[in-house]
Amino acid sequence: MATDPILDCPLDQVPEGPEFIQAAMRWHFSPETGSPYWLERAKTLGFDPREDVRTFEDLRRFPNVANELRDIRVEDLIPRGYGPDADVIGVYESGGTTGPPKRVVLLRDWVERLMHRTEQDLQAKGYPESGHWLSLGPTGPHVFGELVRWQAARRGGIRFTVDMDPRWVKRCIAEGRGDEAERYAEHLIDQSTYILETQDVRVLVTTPPLLTRLARRNALVDLINSKIAAISWGGAHMDPDTRYLLRTEVFPNVKIYGTYGSTMILGGLGERVAPPEEDLVVFDTFSPYITFSVVDQETGEAVRYGDRGQVVMHHVSKSFLLPNNLERDQATRVAPPPGQMGDSVADVGPLPTFENETVIEGVY
Amino acid sequence: MDELIRLDALGAGGPYHSRSRLTITELTGTPVAELSLVPRLFVQRTMAALREARTLPAHERATALARAGRLFATGVVDGISAEEYQHIVSRVSGMPITVVRSATAGIGRRAGEAYRTTRYARPEGAVDDWRDPLTRNGQAVWTRRGDVFAVHAAGNHPGVHTLWLEALALGYRVAVRPSRREPFTPHRLITALRESGFGDDQVVLLPTDYAVADDIIRDADLAMVYGGEEVVNKYGNDVRVLPQGPGRSKILLTGHDWESHLGTIVDSVSAFGGTACVNTTAVFVEGDPAPVAEAVAERLSAIPSLPPEDEGAVLPVQPVADAHAIEKYLLDHVNGATPVLGGDGVVDDLGDGSGVLRPAVFLVDRPDAPQTGIELSFPCAWFAPWSRADGIEPLRNTLVLTAVTDDDGLVDRLVEDPSIRNVYLGDTPTYLMPPWVPHDAYLGEFLMRTKGVIRT
Numbered sequence: 001m002a003t004d005p006i007l008d009c010p011l012d013q014v015p016e017g018p019e020f021i022q023a024a025m026r027w028h029f030s031p032e033t034g035s036p037y038w039l040e041r042a043k044t045l046g047f048d049p050r051e052d053v054r055t056f057e058d059l060r061r062f063p064n065v066a067n068e069l070r071d072i073r074v075e076d077l078i079p080r081g082y083g084p085d086a087d088v089i090g091v092y093e094s095g096g097t098t099g100p101p102k103r104v105v106l107l108r109d110w111v112e113r114l115m116h117r118t119e120q121d122l123q124a125k126g127y128p129e130s131g132h133w134l135s136l137g138p139t140g141p142h143v144f145g146e147l148v149r150w151q152a153a154r155r156g157g158i159r160f161t162v163d164m165d166p167r168w169v170k171r172c173i174a175e176g177r178g179d180e181a182e183r184y185a186e187h188l189i190d191q192s193t194y195i196l197e198t199q200d201v202r203v204l205v206t207t208p209p210l211l212t213r214l215a216r217r218n219a220l221v222d223l224i225n226s227k228i229a230a231i232s233w234g235g236a237h238m239d240p241d242t243r244y245l246l247r248t249e250v251f252p253n254v255k256i257y258g259t260y261g262s263t264m265i266l267g268g269l270g271e272r273v274a275p276p277e278e279d280l281v282v283f284d285t286f287s288p289y290i291t292f293s294v295v296d297q298e299t300g301e302a303v304r305y306g307d308r309g310q311v312v313m314h315h316v317s318k319s320f321l322l323p324n325n326l327e328r329d330q331a332t333r334v335a336p337p338p339g340q341m342g343d344s345v346a347d348v349g350p351l352p353t354f355e356n357e358t359v360i361e362g363v364y
Numbered sequence: 365m366d367e368l369i370r371l372d373a374l375g376a377g378g379p380y381h382s383r384s385r386l387t388i389t390e391l392t393g394t395p396v397a398e399l400s401l402v403p404r405l406f407v408q409r410t411m412a413a414l415r416e417a418r419t420l421p422a423h424e425r426a427t428a429l430a431r432a433g434r435l436f437a438t439g440v441v442d443g444i445s446a447e448e449y450q451h452i453v454s455r456v457s458g459m460p461i462t463v464v465r466s467a468t469a470g471i472g473r474r475a476g477e478a479y480r481t482t483r484y485a486r487p488e489g490a491v492d493d494w495r496d497p498l499t500r501n502g503q504a505v506w507t508r509r510g511d512v513f514a515v516h517a518a519g520n521h522p523g524v525h526t527l528w529l530e531a532l533a534l535g536y537r538v539a540v541r542p543s544r545r546e547p548f549t550p551h552r553l554i555t556a557l558r559e560s561g562f563g564d565d566q567v568v569l570l571p572t573d574y575a576v577a578d579d580i581i582r583d584a585d586l587a588m589v590y591g592g593e594e595v596v597n598k599y600g601n602d603v604r605v606l607p608q609g610p611g612r613s614k615i616l617l618t619g620h621d622w623e624s625h626l627g628t629i630v631d632s633v634s635a636f637g638g639t640a641c642v643n644t645t646a647v648f649v650e651g652d653p654a655p656v657a658e659a660v661a662e663r664l665s666a667i668p669s670l671p672p673e674d675e676g677a678v679l680p681v682q683p684v685a686d687a688h689a690i691e692k693y694l695l696d697h698v699n700g701a702t703p704v705l706g707g708d709g710v711v712d713d714l715g716d717g718s719g720v721l722r723p724a725v726f727l728v729d730r731p732d733a734p735q736t737g738i739e740l741s742f743p744c745a746w747f748a749p750w751s752r753a754d755g756i757e758p759l760r761n762t763l764v765l766t767a768v769t770d771d772d773g774l775v776d777r778l779v780e781d782p783s784i785r786n787v788y789l790g791d792t793p794t795y796l797m798p799p800w801v802p803h804d805a806y807l808g809e810f811l812m813r814t815k816g817v818i819r820t
Contacts, residue, residue, distance in 0.1 A: 212405045216412075240383040242403045249409070279383055 003027070003081060007318040008109070011116040017341045018055050020288045021316060025049040028321045033081030037072050038321060041065065056291065056341040059314050059323040060300075066264055066325045069094075069102035077105050079319065093141035094263045095166045101141070104263055107319040114267045115150050117286055121270040122151065125257055128229040131202030135161045136192045136210055137235055142166070143263055144235055148205045160199060162191040164210075166235075185213055189220070196223050204231045208238040215250045225251060234259030234268055237329075237349030240279045247276070258283075260348055264325050265290045265315045272337075272344070282334050282346045289317045291342035294333035295326075302343075303333050311345055369397035369444070369452070371551050374558070374569035375406065376413030382406075386544065386571070390455040391672075391683050391718035397452075399547050404576045410568050411583035414512045414537040417565035422492070425533055426479035428561030436556040437472025449552055454672045457519060457546045458681035458718065461673045463636050467522040471553065474526035474799060478533040481799045485808025494817045504814035510585020512537050513811065516577060517550055518590035518608070519543030520639045520741055525553055528588065530807045532557070538567045541580050543590075547571060581605060586811060606810045610739050611641025611763035613794040616750065618650040618769040623659070625768055625791055629745075630663045632766065632794040634723065637680035638743035642764050642795040646736035648750035654704075657727050657747035661705035664723035664743060669712040679720050680742050687711045687719035690740060694724060701726040701735050701746065710742070731758035756781055763804060764794040 004023040009015040028034045029042050029049045042049065045062070053061060069077075078086045087108035093101035133152035139145030139161055152159040172181040188210065195201060204224065206214070211233055214220050224231075231246075231254050238258060247256050260283040261268020267290065272282040285291045294309040295302055303309035311329045315322045331345035371388070372379035382400035390396050402410075420428065438446050450468055454461040474481070486492075490504040499505065513536040515528045531538050542550045547569075554569045570580055581587040581604075589595050590608040599605035615629055632644035649656050670677040682690065691711050698707070706724030713719045721742035728735050728746055731754045736746045750758065756777050759765055766788040767778055778787045785804050788794065797803060 212403075212408070215405060216408055239403050242405045244383065245403075245405050245409070250405070 003033075003318070011113055014339065015288060017288045021056065021059070022054055024316045024318070024321065025053050027081060027318060028079060031080075033079055035079045035321075036076040037068075040076075041068075056288075056314075059291075059316070060293065060312070062323040064324055064326050066102060066322065069104065069264075069322075070100045072103070074103055074105050077103075077320070078107070081318075082107065090143075090146065091141075092143040092146070092263055095138070095142065095170070101167075102264065104266055104320065104322075106143070106266060110266060110317050110319040111150065113289070113317070114286070115154060118147075118151055118267075118270070119154055122155070124273055125230070125255060125270070127155075127255070128202040130156060131229070132158045132160060132200055133203040133205060134192060134195055134199075134201045135159055136188065136204065136206040136214075137162075137164055138166050139163050140165060143267070147261075147268060152203075157202070160195045160201060162188055162195070164188055185210065189213055189217065193217075193220060193223075196220065196227065201227060202229045204228050206231070206233060207235040208233050208242065209236055211238075211246065212242065215246070221250060225253060228254050230255040230257070232257055232259055232270075234261060238281070239349065240281070240347065243281065244279065260345070262313060262327065264322055264327075265313050266317075266320055280332075280346045281348075282344050283348070284337055284344045285340055285342060287336075287340040287342065290315055291340075292331075292345050294331055294343045294345060305333050305335050308332050308347075311348070314342070368395055369548075371397050371399040371547055371571070373400045373402045373406070373571055374551070374554050374564070374567075375402070376410045376417070376565040376568060378564050380406065384573075388456060388544070388547065389683075390452075391458055391681055392716050393683060396456060397548070399542075399544070399571050401571050401573055402576075403573070404579055407570055407572060407576055407579045408583060410570060411512065411514075411539060411580065413565045414539060414568065415583075417537050417563060419511070419535040419537065420561065420563075420566070422479070422535065424561060425535065428557065429478045429529060429533055430476040432553070432556040432560035432562070433472040433475025433478075435560060436475065436553050437468050439556070441552050441556050441559070444552070449548060451673060453522060453546060453548050456548065458637075458672050459521070459639060460637050460677035460679070462675065462677070464522065467636075470523055471526050471549070475529050475553075477799055478526075478529040482530050482533050482806075482808050484800055484802075485806035485812065487814055490814045494819075499817040500819045502816065502818040505817045506812050507815045508535055509811060509813050510536070512539065512584045512586075514538075514580045514584035514587040515540045516581070516587070516589040516591070517541060517543055519545030519547075520641075521636055522546070522549040523636075523640070524590060524608075525549050527803065527807055531811055532562070532567060534808065534811055536586075536811065537565070539570055539580055539584060540568070541570050541572060541577055544571075588807075588810075606807075608641070608804065610737075611643070612645050612737055612739050612761055613642050613764040614736075614759055614762050614766070615644050615647045615794065616650075616759060616765065616767045616769065617647065617656065618767075618771065620651075622649065622656050622768075626656075626659055626663065628766070628791050628793050629656070629660050633660065633745045634664060634667065634678060634743040635793065635795045637678065638721075638723070639680055639741045640795060641739075642797060643743070644745055644766075644794045645739045646746045646748060648731055648736075648748050648758060650750055650752075653747040653749050654727060657704045657725050657745075660745065660747075661723075661725040664725065665705055667723065669714070669720040669722065671714060671716075671718070679722060681714065681718050681720050684711065684713055684717055684719035687721055690721060690742070694738075694740060694744065697735065697738055698726065699735060701728045701733070703727075704747070706744070710744075737761070756784075760784060764788060766792050766794050 006015045006023045089106045135145045135148035137144045149159040258271040259268040291314045293312040297310045311327045313325045331348040334344040334346045336344045372381045384401045385398045387395045388397040450464045453464045490506040513531040518524045540550045588606045596607045596609035599607045667678045672681045704725040710722045711719040723743035728748045731748045731750045760783045762784045764786045
């Protein structure tokens with residue numbers, strides 16, 4: 001079976017949504033082209049995606065199979081339609097917050113599509129055209145550092161990196177060893193200092209907690225303000241007050257933009273460009289490939305625009321299918337820009353809690 | 365109230381109205397205020413600014429504290445008069461209005477005295493300044509152990525905000541994390557301090573998410589943390605932190621004349637609506653505690669159920685669901701004790717979404733019954749038998765112990781015991797706190813140290 005050309009749509013064009021979804025269903029669920037995993041899984045779906053999944057809304061019919069990615073052989077995730085020599089860029093794993101990590105395969109055609117999109121985004125935001133990048137965040141099995149490497153390479157720069165193992169941090173914290181997590185984080189900052197002091201780095205990519213930690217050191221703040229043209233943050237949430245303070249007080253002359261992504265959607269999306277006084281960070285999607293729905297945690301129904309709900313992520317591309325993945329993230333549902341399927345999201349992250357639990361005994 | 369009161373964070377650069385805010389509701393659930401919550405980045409920058417800030421000279425500190433005390437207690441602060449402030453605190457915290465009023469006056473008075481009261485803690489051998497002529501032959505100079513002091517405050521009683529004023533008097537820069545239950549008092553007090561001479565970078569209010577609270581302590585030199593047993597467990601081994609844990613104040617009655625002490629017992633249980641750490645939690649009676657418990661219960665049961673803003677209110681009020689949660693906790697922990705008052709429940713529903721917490725009195729059958737350590741934020745007392753053979757063990761771990769006894773040997777042991785923080789003798793209520801008497805030692809003992817200076 002030949003590949004439907006809509007699945008190989010030119011990078012600078014956006015395929016029409018329903019038509020794309022129907023082509024993707026045919027691809028992933030036809031014996032000649034689908035992955036061994038999905039072809040086997042289809043037997044217990046109780047519906048035929050090639051017949052029954054025709055629109056964006058129909059993606060919600062799928063069960064959330066994200067947890068199955070913890071055990072599947074990666075070979076079984078590659079659609080057969082790629083033939084025996086699929087161009088595998090790499091296998092990447094989730095952070096491992098809950099249980100063993102989930103694993104995905106990135107194929108070259110997807111990475112090129114994603115990078116093209118990212119490049120457009122960087123241009124729109126005026127990221128420096130030259131210079132090196134520093135990735136202060138997860139590398140190892142995580143896609144975070146790899147995305148930075150690809151971005152830097154496309155712009156002729158070098159990616160410097162400080163290796164961060166987020167699983168170790170999470171484990172330290174879960175075991176009540178906050179002091180160890182603290183030491184480790186300071187160790188990461190120390191290492192980034194050596195790079196920032198000696199190399200011509202123009203773009204810094206890191207997580208909000210590490211950015212807050214960097215801001216504790218005045219010498220580093222000065223160094224960043226003098227050398228860095230743009231900071232990209234991702235991998236964790238940033239509250240609007242932190243964002244405001246970073247942009248106005250800490251790094252007033254540095255462009256600061258967020259990225260919202262997940263291993264499970266095979267990438268991340270830059271925040272919507274907005275006037276500087278705008279507090280709301282909105283993430284539009286990479287429709288029709290990466291899309292979101294914001295739903296009520298209890299009922300699974302869409303919440304109203306402006307209301308908060310839980311984020312459901314969908315990835316639909318030639319290389320991979322993971323629809324209807326309910327993430328733990330909370331977000332405000334925002335109307336999408338014209339032509340985008342599904343929702344945009346804003347204010348991603350948990351709401352603050354003032355106290356950890358209700359304590360009754362005692363007068364305080 | 366049509367418009368919500370805006371409780372900004374009070375940072376080193378002035379008030380900060382944050383994007384992330386917590387709605388403060390009064391007892392019936394009606395929103396009354398919005399408290400700005402600041403993130404970790406704000407906390408660390410503010411703490412760094414406190415560290416960089418200068419300290420006012422001592423006489424300016426004393427003057428500013430006195431002026432702030434007057435303003436706090438009687439003036440208009442941030443557009444709110446003292447009367448309005450008292451009404452709000454009463455309606456939000458459920459504390460009787462008369463208690464709030466006297467607490468307001470008390471804070472005002474203590475601010476004026478704060479510099480003087482720090483003197484009680486200074487060792488006799490120490491002077492304040494290296495220039496003092498006594499240092500010529502060698503002398504101790506009383507010096508700060510650090511520059512920045514952090515407070516995780518409680519919201520049970522406005523009076524908790526008198527203690528840290530001494531840190532300001534001693535020249536510390538101070539950061540206060542308010543309680544969600546009652547952020548109005550520290551907000552008003554710090555605003556008044558700033559209007560009276562303290563700089564924005566010398567005293568700050570940092571309302572934060574729970575996850576960030578520890579950052580305030582980490583970035584301070586010394587800290588004081590209010591809380592229960594869990595706070596003592598968490599910080600007990602940290603020499604930089606002074607935990608203000610459970611009070612578990614007690615009364616010991618020996619001899620036969622308990623009737624003349626009845627008023628003192630009743631007041632010790634019910635003053636401040638029973639919400640303070642110096643309220644009596646347990647009463648130990650030599651002989652049969654039952655008649656004493658019954659007499660106390662009779663007096664307590666006569667206290668009317670009133671909304672907290674009523675002039676006659678004595679008892680604390682809570683949102684009715686919270687009140688029932690406290691009631692359930694109590695009834696779940698009775699564990700064989702004999703109810704004298706409140707055994708069927710302690711909540712009196714006022715019908716507007718709030719409920720009065722009525723007094724409870726229980727009898728236990730032995731002095732080491734674990735219930736005697738259950739301290740709740742309303743008038744609730746456990747009565748236990750005690751004999752000289754039981755010794756002081758059941759009386760230990762106590763903020764204030766009132767002992768009615770003529771056994772000087774027993775008093776010696778009580779005064780010597782390090783886990784009993786204050787010993788009051790005779791017909792003295794446990795809640796007495798004159799400024800010259802240490803509360804849980806003088807705060808100055810924690811904040812200061814002596815340093816040798818010899819000039820040749």
